[in-house]
Amino acid sequence: MPNDHKMADGIFNKKVTSRVTMADVGRLAGVTQVTVSRALSHPDKVSKDTLRRIQDAIDATGFVPNAVAGALASKRSNLVSALIPSLTNVVYTSFMATFSDHLRQNGYQVLLSETGFNTASEDALIATHLxxxxxxxxxxxxHHSDKARKQLQGAGIPVVEIWDITDEPIDICVGFNHSAAGHAVAEYLKAKGHAFAATITADDERALRRQSAFAERFTVLSQNAVPDANTGGTASIGAGRAAMAHLIDHSDFRKGAVFCSSDLSAHGAIIELRARGFRVPQDIAIVGFGDQDFARDIDPALTTVAVDRLRLGHLAASSVLDKLMGQPIKSVHDLGFKILTRLSA
Amino acid sequence: MPNDHKMADGIFNKKVTSRVTMADVGRLAGVTQVTVSRALSHPDKVSKDTLRRIQDAIDATGFVPNAVAGALASKRSNLVSALIPSLTNVVYTSFMATFSDHLRQNGYQVLLSETGFNTASEDALIATHLxxxxxxxxxxxxHHSDKARKQLQGAGIPVVEIWDITDEPIDICVGFNHSAAGHAVAEYLKAKGHAFAATITADDERALRRQSAFAERFTVLSQNAVPDANTGGTASIGAGRAAMAHLIDHSDFRKGAVFCSSDLSAHGAIIELRARGFRVPQDIAIVGFGDQDFARDIDPALTTVAVDRLRLGHLAASSVLDKLMGQPIKSVHDLGFKILTRLSA
DNA sequence: ATCAAAAATGTATGCGCATACATTGCGCTG
DNA sequence: CAGCGCAATGTATGCGCATACATTTTTGAT
Known part of the structure; x- marks a missing residue:
């Protein structure tokens, strides 16, 4: 009997099963707790024979190590916490898949939460996670609050900021220059011969930065103002359609190019244009952002700005791992971006 | 000086910051550790005055409670772990957003991982999470391995299985009957006058169950076989296009209805059909699954099977919470489903 | 003013493990 | 065959907190 202090339980299953500990396993295998601990974390330091007996005991008892106790004792939780704006936005979640995978292979688990593009909730989540x-x-x-920066500094752990770069990261950052992307799209569209352009932008700080860089540059190049339709909230096909409709109904924009802050809204814009009988790209050209998987599959295939998300995931993970291993590492990684020319612009 | 055993650090920042503990905070506020603990978890049991002094001390030191130690001592981690097949599939992540939110409001944090539609990796993840x-x-x-069921039973915690129902849940399940959904769509399409049908299905156990129920029922009703195009892997617009192309190129299917296992592949199918000059729904009608946000926004608007995901999230969360509070609860929740008739079928 | 009850705080303890250090036994060199 | 070194295991301890229980202080009713 491993534990003898079972609670008095009702008929329904509460905590009936007395949790097995390393000491219990050891008792069964004829060794002490510390040998069981070693068998699990440093098997080379335990004899072949006891290793087998311990393994048998683990199987017999269904022992599951208590990582909570382990973390408290060792001061290492093997947890990496991650905060992303949205769980439902593939741009972020596809990154997370890569990132988690890479970390899991190195023994770390990821504690993921969604901040909702909201600084206040980010602050609260940072505290909870810490x-x-x-x-x-x-x-x-x-962009993080002073309070957040202070708490993170106090935690004394590696911190990676992704999707953007700055000269003064909290610790490490991996991303690209959003203004540069906006400028590049402006130049691309001007070079394609467009004299008029508009933007469709979601309420996202980075998207707004791309938009304003685009508008500023395109205005200089073409001497024409660049109307913007803000989708409010998150990008989606529906929001893109609505924004495109708004642009056409409330401005004299009938010919030119539209730079959308997301492939999703770009797709919506295309659907709206086609429903109204516009030709893409002959009447209105569309540029998306993000190179999501569907970008090449829609009709017309979407011209978009691509960032190497796989590389982002890998770099973010390996930066963290390197830092955890105590290796000095580069703290600012500029991934760059690429305009993928397809049919829509 | 809270801790006096700082490690010898290199030039680069390792763990320099001596972590502040409740004892440190207490010392500063002139009370003991236990009063600090109480101030945080049972503030009503601490006098107004000391509460204030403790709060000041917390602010001054930047104290962040150590939930690891708390969990070890109290045997409650305030963690709920969640395993979903894919982080990039909005169907699952939108559920998670609701679920996490609800739990967070009750003081729980969600530890989320992706299993990748893979039983072996699910088993490993269950152990890690436990x-x-x-x-x-x-x-x-x-559907979970025997080993998984055993471990979960041994853990003695509430377990919710979602997206499906069974008479023998591990503990609680919240979902709907996938076969019934397949049957309903078959009857819907037959009633609409279709004599021919096909399916486009991803490699997902539940999708396959809907598909086979659909095919079986439609065959009975129409006396015509139902060809299937398996997209392999996960549903996507690209996979839907390819599957639709395959269906047309490799069968004599030219007129009828297609039941897709996901709105995403349904959307892809529509794009492919239009690119080939087919009219939807006049030539070929399309039914999706999931009622994702874009379903109403594409052209033609997508007829699809809707499940109340919001309710799923709420029910799953509140079932867990109720069970954690020791309240006896219903263990099988059938959410049902609804066919949303729009333009595509 | 008195005393019991309630409020406020403190003391003692252990959760389950990792880690530093101590001990044992054994093969091997010279 | 003494003595050294290493492999294998054990002993002791504490991580930071929650909790049961003990003690002190305050309150209020008489």
Whole structure:
């Protein structure tokens, strides 16, 4: 009998199963707790024979190590916490898949939460996450409250900021220059011969930065103002359609190019244009952002700005891992971006 | 000086910051550790005055409670772990957003991982997650290995299985009957006058169940075989296009209806059909699954099977919470489903 | 003013593990 | 065959907090 202090239980299953501990396993295998601990974390330091007996005991008892106790004792939680703006936006979640995978292979688990593009909730989440004593933390973007920066500094753990770059990262940042992307699209469209342009932008700080850089540059190049339709909230096909409709109904924009802050809204814009009988790109050209998987599959295939998300995931993960291993690492990684010319612009 | 055993650090920042503990905060506020603990978890049991002094001390020191130690001592981690097949599939992540939110409001944090539609990796993840001693666990689907069931039973925590129902849940399940959905769509399409039908299905156990129920029922009703194009892997617009192309190129299917296992592949199918000059729904009608946000926004608007995901999220969360509070609860929740008739079928 | 009850705080303890250090036994060199 | 070195295991301890219980202080009713 491992534990003898079972609670008095009702008929319904509460905590009936007395949790098995390393001591219980050891008792069964004829060794002490510390040998069981070693068998699990440093098997080379335990004899072949006891290793087998311990393994048998583990199987017999269904022992599951208590990582909570382990973390408290060792001061390493093997947790990496990650905060992303939205769980439902593939741009962020596809990154997370890569990132988690890479970390999992190195023994870390990812504690993921959604901030909702909201600084106040980010602050609260940072505190909650830090209370779990993660070994590292990943944040989206480079704008964080003073309170957040202070707490993170106090935690003394590696911090990676992604999707953007700055000369003064909290610790490490991996991303690209959003203004530069806006400028590049402006130049691309001007070079394609467009004299008029508009933008469709979601309420996202980075998207707004791309938009204003685009508008500023395109205005200089073409001497024409660049109307913007803000979708409010998050980008979606529906929001893109609505924004495109708004642009046509409330401005004299009938010919030119539209730079959308997301492939999703770009797709919506295309659907709206086609429904209204416009030709894409002959009447209105569309440029998206993000190179989501569907961008090449819609009709017409979407011209968009691509960032190497796979590389972003890998770099973010390996930066964290390197830092955790104590290796000095580069703290600002500029991934760059690429305009993928397809049919829509 | 809270801690006096700082490690010898290199030039680069390792763990320099000596972590502040409740004892440190207490010392500063002139009370003991336990009063600080109480101030945080049972503020009503601490006098107004000391409460204020403790708060000041917390602010001054930047104290962040150590939830790891708390969990070890109290045997409650305030963690709920959740395993979903894919982080990039909005169907699952939108559910998670609701679920996490609801739990967060009740003081729980969600530890989320992706299983990748893969039983082996699910087993491994279950063990890893259980090692963090979550207070409850959420799984997707009702098919789990014996080993997994055993471990979960041993953990003695509430377990919710979602997206499907069964008479023998591990503990609680919230979902709907996938076969019934397949049957309903078959009857719907037959009633609409279709004599021919095909399916486009992803490699997902539940999708396959809907598909086979659909095919079986439609065959009975129409006396015509139902060809299937498996997209392999996950549903996507690209996969839907390819599957639709395959269907047309490799069968004599030219007129009828197609039941897709996801709105995403349905959307792809529509794009492919239009690119080939087919009219939707006049030539070929399309039914999706999931009622994702874009379903109403594409052209033609997508007829699809809707499940109340919001309700799913709420029910899953509140079932867990109720069970954690010790309240006896219903263990099988059938959410049902609804065919939303729009333009595509 | 008195005393019991309630409020406020403190003391003692252990959760389950990792880690530093101590001990044992054994093969091997010279 | 003494003595050294290493492999294998054990002992002792504490991580930071929650909780049961003990003690002190305050309150209020008489």
């Amino acid at each position: 209370s779990r004593r993660p070994d590292a933390m990943l944040l989206t973007g480079i | 090692s963090r001693r979550p207070d409850a666990m959420l799984l997707t689907g009702i």
